[in-house]
Amino acid sequence: MYFERFTELFSTRGAIVPLDEALALICHFFDDSVEPQAVLTGLDELASTITAASAVELMADLFGPGGFTGNSFEYDDPNNSLMHQVIARRLGIPITLCALAIEVGRRVDIDIVGVGMPGHFLCRTASQQDLMFFDPFHSPEPLSAEQCKKLYKHLTQIDNWSAEFLEPSSSRLMVIRVLSNLKSIYRRRSDLANLRWVMRLRSVIPEIATAETVEFAQLMRRSN
Numbered sequence: 517m518y519f520e521r522f523t524e525l526f527s528t529r530g531a532i533v534p535l536d537e538a539l540a541l542i543c544h545f546f547d548d549s550v551e552p553q554a555v556l557t558g559l560d561e562l563a564s565t566i567t568a569a570s571a572v573e574l575m576a577d578l579f580g581p582g583g584f585t586g587n588s589f590e591y592d593d594p595n596n597s598l599m600h601q602v603i604a605r606r607l608g609i610p611i612t613l614c615a616l617a618i619e620v621g622r623r624v625d626i627d628i629v630g631v632g633m634p635g636h637f638l639c640r641t642a643s644q645q646d647l648m649f650f651d652p653f654h655s656p657e658p659l660s661a662e663q664c665k666k667l668y669k670h671l672t673q674i675d676n677w678s679a680e681f682l683e684p685s686s687s688r689l690m691v692i693r694v695l696s697n698l699k700s701i702y703r704r705r706s707d708l709a710n711l712r713w714v715m716r717l718r719s720v721i722p723e724i725a726t727a728e729t730v731e732f733a734q735l736m737r738r739s740n
Contacts, residue, residue, distance in 0.1 A: 529722040535687035536619045539599040545713045558603045563623035571641045574626050579656035586653030597697050610637035613652040632685035635672045
């Protein structure tokens with residue numbers, strides 16, 4: 517049932533997908549005792565504690581003292597990519613912390629969107645008016661475009677900045693990026709059991725399925 521639902525969400529190339537539901541489904545494939553609805557309920561309950569009326573206040577509520585933070589000590593822990601674990605442990609990586617801000621924000625009518633800056637995921641206000649960027653992995657404080665540029669150069673040591681790096685990233689691309697993170701982690705660990713379910717999900721996403729068909733088939737043969 518859940519695999520069919522994930523397939524349905526991603527069946528049309530480029531179609532908008534509900535970020536919270538897609539990430540909740542990923543949690544179930546990691547641990548089939550996790551019900552996707554329970555993950556959504558966790559986001560609902562978190563949103564019910566928020567009193568923020570602006571993006572700045574939302575970030576302060578979520579990522580201020582005692583709130584969610586970046587797991588810089590165990591960055592490659594797969595739990596950082598799983599929303600139910602992010603909520604439970606209050607730890608994550610840039611993309612899942614941004615996803616948390618987006619989905620809690622949506623529930624309290626504060627529009628936040630993802631920013632797929634190479635090397636480090638950010639988020640920003642949806643409106644161009646009074647545009648602000650955020651890096652919840654490091655701080656709840658807002659960033660200007662120039663500060664994002666400096667952050668990019670500091671993290672990558674590459675001088676190839678483009679304003680396109682700060683364009684909004686769709687929820688679809690965010691989910692693909694989360695699965696890419698998990699794929700990389702499990703490949704490095706030679707964890708075939710977990711790599712299989714990640715590759716199975718990736719195999720139904722048209723944008724990436726074709727390039728990975730052979731890899732997925734080889735992986736499945738190794739499991740027989």
